Amino acid sequence: MTDIHDGNDKGDAPKSDLPQPAIRRSKLGFSLVWLVPIIAALVGISLIVNHWLSAGPRITVSFQTAEGIEAGKTQVKYKNVVIGKVTTIRLAHDRTHVSVVIDLEKDAQTFATKGTRYWVVRPRVGVGGVSGVDTLFSGAFIGADAGNSDESESNFSGLETPPAVTHGAPGRRFQLHATDLGSLDIGSPVYYRRIQVGRIVSYQLDRDGKGVSLQLFVDGPNDRFVTKDTRFWNASGVDVSLGADGLKLNTQSLATVIAGGVAFQAPPGPRDETPAAEMADYTLFGDQATAMAPPDGNPRYIRMRFEHSLRGLAVDAPVEFLGVKIGRVVSVNLDYDEKKQSFPVIVGALVYPQRLGAAFDKLSQLAASRGDADMSQIMGKLIDHGLRATARTGNLLTGQLYIALDFNPKAPKVAFDPNAKPLEIPTTAGDFDKLQEQLSSIVDKISKIPFDTIGQNLDGSLKELNGTLKQVNEQIAPELKETLKQTQKTMGSANSALSEDSPLQQNIGQTMEELQRSARSLRVLTDYLGRHPESLIRGRKPDEKPALAAPATPAATDDTRQGSKP
Amino acid sequence: MSALPRAHDLGIIGCHVCRQVSLETKKAHARCPRCGAPLHRRKRDSLTRTWALLIAALLLYLPANIFPIMRTQSLFSKDDNTILSGVIELWRAGSPDLAIIVFTASIVVPVLKFLVMGFLLISVQRSSQWGARQRARLFRLVEVIGYWSMLDVFVVALLSALVHFQVLSRVEPLPGVIFFGMVVVLTMLSAMSFDPRLIWDNRESDD
Numbered sequence: 001m002t003d004i005h006d007g008n009d010k011g012d013a014p015k016s017d018l019p020q021p022a023i024r025r026s027k028l029g030f031s032l033v034w035l036v037p038i039i040a041a042l043v044g045i046s047l048i049v050n051h052w053l054s055a056g057p058r059i060t061v062s063f064q065t066a067e068g069i070e071a072g073k074t075q076v077k078y079k080n081v082v083i084g085k086v087t088t089i090r091l092a093h094d095r096t097h098v099s100v101v102i103d104l105e106k107d108a109q110t111f112a113t114k115g116t117r118y119w120v121v122r123p124r125v126g127v128g129g130v131s132g133v134d135t136l137f138s139g140a141f142i143g144a145d146a147g148n149s150d151e152s153e154s155n156f157s158g159l160e161t162p163p164a165v166t167h168g169a170p171g172r173r174f175q176l177h178a179t180d181l182g183s184l185d186i187g188s189p190v191y192y193r194r195i196q197v198g199r200i201v202s203y204q205l206d207r208d209g210k211g212v213s214l215q216l217f218v219d220g221p222n223d224r225f226v227t228k229d230t231r232f233w234n235a236s237g238v239d240v241s242l243g244a245d246g247l248k249l250n251t252q253s254l255a256t257v258i259a260g261g262v263a264f265q266a267p268p269g270p271r272d273e274t275p276a277a278e279m280a281d282y283t284l285f286g287d288q289a290t291a292m293a294p295p296d297g298n299p300r301y302i303r304m305r306f307e308h309s310l311r312g313l314a315v316d317a318p319v320e321f322l323g324v325k326i327g328r329v330v331s332v333n334l335d336y337d338e339k340k341q342s343f344p345v346i347v348g349a350l351v352y353p354q355r356l357g358a359a360f361d362k363l364s365q366l367a368a369s370r371g372d373a374d375m376s377q378i379m380g381k382l383i384d385h386g387l388r389a390t391a392r393t394g395n396l397l398t399g400q401l402y403i404a405l406d407f408n409p410k411a412p413k414v415a416f417d418p419n420a421k422p423l424e425i426p427t428t429a430g431d432f433d434k435l436q437e438q439l440s441s442i443v444d445k446i447s448k449i450p451f452d453t454i455g456q457n458l459d460g461s462l463k464e465l466n467g468t469l470k471q472v473n474e475q476i477a478p479e480l481k482e483t484l485k486q487t488q489k490t491m492g493s494a495n496s497a498l499s500e501d502s503p504l505q506q507n508i509g510q511t512m513e514e515l516q517r518s519a520r521s522l523r524v525l526t527d528y529l530g531r532h533p534e535s536l537i538r539g540r541k542p543d544e545k546p547a548l549a550a551p552a553t554p555a556a557t558d559d560t561r562q563g564s565k566p
Numbered sequence: 567m568s569a570l571p572r573a574h575d576l577g578i579i580g581c582h583v584c585r586q587v588s589l590e591t592k593k594a595h596a597r598c599p600r601c602g603a604p605l606h607r608r609k610r611d612s613l614t615r616t617w618a619l620l621i622a623a624l625l626l627y628l629p630a631n632i633f634p635i636m637r638t639q640s641l642f643s644k645d646d647n648t649i650l651s652g653v654i655e656l657w658r659a660g661s662p663d664l665a666i667i668v669f670t671a672s673i674v675v676p677v678l679k680f681l682v683m684g685f686l687l688i689s690v691q692r693s694s695q696w697g698a699r700q701r702a703r704l705f706r707l708v709e710v711i712g713y714w715s716m717l718d719v720f721v722v723a724l725l726s727a728l729v730h731f732q733v734l735s736r737v738e739p740l741p742g743v744i745f746f747g748m749v750v751v752l753t754m755l756s757a758m759s760f761d762p763r764l765i766w767d768n769r770e771s772d773d
Contacts, residue, residue: 018578018589021596021605033615033759036752040622043745047629073645139643 056084056104057112061142063158066098068122068140076102076111076118076142083108083144100158102142112154115147115167119159131162161186164201170220173201174276176262178284181212182234183260190216191235191263197222200262214284216262226264229271232282233291235263246395267292297354299327301422304389304403305335306345308429313391313401319349321405327351329403347391348422349403376418379425383416385409388428579605609761613687619756620683627676627749633742636722640735648742649673649718671717672746679715679753682708683760690764701765709757715750719743 063069066089076084084104091098102118104111121143124131135141142158145166164187165171181203190198198218206213218226262284266273285291310332319327331348353360353375367375379387386409394402405425414426429437497504529536573579579590581598588599596605604610634646647655649672656665682704689701725737 018587019599021579021588021591022599022602023591023593023595023597033611033618037618037622037625040625040748040752044625044629 054106056106056108057152057154058087059102059104059112059154059156061100061102061118061156061158062092062097063100063120064097064160066100068120068135069100069142070139074139074141076104076108076144077121078108078111078144078146083111086142100142111144111146112152113147114149114151114153116153116156117145117147117159117163117167118156119143119162121162124162164199165217169217170223171198171218172220172223172226172276172278173215173217174226175279175281176214176216176232176284177206177281178212178214178234181214184214184234184262185260189261190218191261192218192222192225192265194263195222197225214262215279224275225266226276226280227266227271227273228276228280229273230264230266230276230282231285231291232262232264233285233288235261235288263288265292267294293355294357295354296352299350299352301330302327302349302351303422303424304347304349304427305424306347306391306427307342308345310345310347310391310401312393312399313347313403317400317402318394319351319403319405321351321356322407324355326353326355326405347403376423379423380416380418382407383414383426386411387425389425390428574607579607581605608763608767609759612759612761612764613691615759616683616687616756619752619759620680620687623676623749623752623756624680626745626752627680630742630745630749633745634740635718635742635746636725637738637740638735639738641733646740649746668718668721671714675711675715676749676753679708679712679757683753683756686760686765690767693767698765702762705757705760705762705765712754712757713750715753716747719747719750 068074069086069089071086071089074086075082076086082105084102086100087103088101089098090101119142120140121135122140123133123136143162145163147167165173184200184203186200186202188200189196190200198216201215201217203212203214205211264282265288313329313332315329315332317329318325319329327350329347329349331346333346333348335344335346336342337344353364356363363375363378367378370377386407387405388408388411390404390406390408391401392404394400408428411426411428416426417424496502499505528540532541535541574590577590578587579596580587581601581603583603584598584601586598586600588605590607597603598605609615631649634648634651636647636652638645638647645655649668653665653669653673656662656668686701686705689696722737722739722743726739729735729737
């Protein structure tokens with residue numbers, strides 16, 4: 001309706017009839033639409049500012065390999081909190097390593113300082129256990145451990161293995177010195193009373209190459225058990241030692257059997273209980289027994305000269321004094337004696353006089369009072385009393401030898417030079433050697449027996465015997481056969497003669513009966529003659545009539561009756 | 567053929583609301599004498615508004631592309647994707663068709679809009695007479711394809727609403743998608759505030 005009306009107006013009405021538009025000013029002087037780009041710009045600027053403010057330092061870490069690291073994805077974590085992200089991975093110019101550029105977050109600025117360590121956390125399966133299993137699913141990440149320096153640093157060289165000790169962990173580091181590493185490794189456990197209290201952190205060869213230094217970390221609060229007198233020993237694996245002492249088997253725990261480990265403990269007896277200082281030095285002993293043994297003090301080198309073979313004497317064989325182990329053999333060498341045209345064996349040994357205990361104290365006092373600094377005078381006296389070194393068999397099964405220092409009063413006197421360096425101790429042949437000598441003399445005697453001639457004589461005799469026997473066989477044997485037949489015949493007739501129904505036997509029976517009869521009649525005769533001797537002269541009298549037997553008396557029966565009455 | 571007279575040539579102006587025709591005045595802020603609605607021959611401050619919104623959109627387009635728009639978490643991985651990295655990932659994952667769609671919707675269309683709108687604005691401001699018909703077609707094209715850019719926003723919105731399997735997989739929207747959405751809305755607003763009649767002003771003849 002209105003449209004039509006307007007249309008009509010437009011068409012018909014002259015221009016001057018049209019109404020003037022009303023003017024109403026808006027209060028705002030500018031277009032509000034510009035607020036939109038302003039807000040957008042503000043948002044953009046705030047984002048940029050925010051990003052700029054939150055951007056932390058950019059660091060470069062070099063690794064041997066970028067295995068598992070992905071640019072833009074791999075995160076840097078500290079205590080499992082993300083502190084940064086890998087942005088780019090570059091190969092070094094000389095292609096020896098990779099450079100990983102990491103953008104750290106703003107609040108992780110302290111990680112761009114000297115001493116911070118970075119390593120790649122990957123799943124690791126080691127003898128000590130399994131770590132980083134979560135990275136199997138989430139992918140590797142870079143672990144970080146801040147140092148305590150304030151100096152900023154942007155280039156780091158990453159560790160290939162995770163550090164055993166994180167910075168700021170309570171506990172202390174100690175240094176161990178050993179002759180070799182054994183089966184120890186970084187991360188090998190450290191035990192105190194068979195509880196794991198720490199681990200090996202690092203190891204390196206000594207500068208002179210003569211030993212190995214190991215750093216170990218003992219976690220707090222157990223680090224207080226490491227005192228100044230503590231002894232460390234290698235509890236690695238299975239310790240099988242086959243020496244003159246016999247077979248020895250020693251283990252700490254099943255884990256150490258595989259992974260190796262170090263154990264420590266304070267020695268028995270009075271000791272210094274003050275906790276050791278950080279990075280204190282200790283010696284790593286081979287086993288617990290050596291570690292727990294009292295300190296050896298300074299070793300003394302002695303030399304012994306044996307005139308016989310020392311098969312079975314090995315380096316490290318024990319040196320015993322009256323059964324107390326006081327040292328060990330360090331060298332077995334041959335020498336040549338021009339005069340005797342022989343090869344004596346020179347045995348060098350280290351002895352620890354302090355292992356003698358009270359005896360050593362007394363001896364050293366005695367020596368000091370005499371102004372005998374190195375106790376060689378006393379040694380001389382002992383040797384005069386028969387102190388001799390002998391090589392003895394410690395183990396009959398293996399034939400291992402050890403050196404025994406014993407008093408042998410029967411030993412021939414020897415000249416001793418107290419000023420000789422090193423100290424030379426005279427030797428005697430050992431029991432076994434004596435036995436050997438005796439045996440050899442026996443063998444000598446046996447060898448002197450003229451077995452050849454004996455054999456020849458024996459052979460001739462045997463031949464003669466053979467001839468004799470042949471003769472016997474040929475001539476005597478048939479005769480013997482004849483004789484034996486005759487004998488058999490004789491025996492057969494004798495047998496028939498002696499058989500029960502033979503006439504001889506019967507005759508003998510009859511004869512015996514006759515003889516019996518004669519004997520009876522003779523007895524009758526002698527009886528008669530005994531009673532009637534007169535008949536010898538007068539002849540036999542006619543026989544008397546026999547007297548009648550009297551009947552039994554009644555009185556006697558009465559008596560028996562009375563007797564039975566009561 | 568000579569040009570037909572336009573309202574401006576006749577010195578009259580019509581009200582957009584009640585269709586009242588009144589005399590054109592040079593003064594600003596003229597209102598309809600009958601209904602009081604603002605009188606304007608063309609959309610008011612069309613160029614200014616279009617410019618402002620376009621610039622705002624352009625400003626927001628930077629964070630929209632720099633910031634990740636979506637986080638895909640699965641059992642084994644966690645991925646933050648920007649628009650471009652998402653496209654690349656789709657391409658690599660073996661669905662180039664999808665990658666092309668997303669690339670077109672999220673990159674080509676907004677950039678095209680910026681370019682076209684900028685070109686239209688500049689040509690109008692320079693009173694260029696060149697290819698008015700083509701320019702009008704371009705503008706219509708921009709208006710039509712404008713909202714297709716929202717595809718990416720919808721993908722993120724749908725995925726983050728649907729894919730919620732706790733540990734197994736999860737999709738989360740990230741701030742980039744907000745900026746991107748704002749870019750799309752602002753470009754659409756910008757296109758809306760552009761008055762295509764401006765293209766036809768200053769012409770000498772009705773060809």
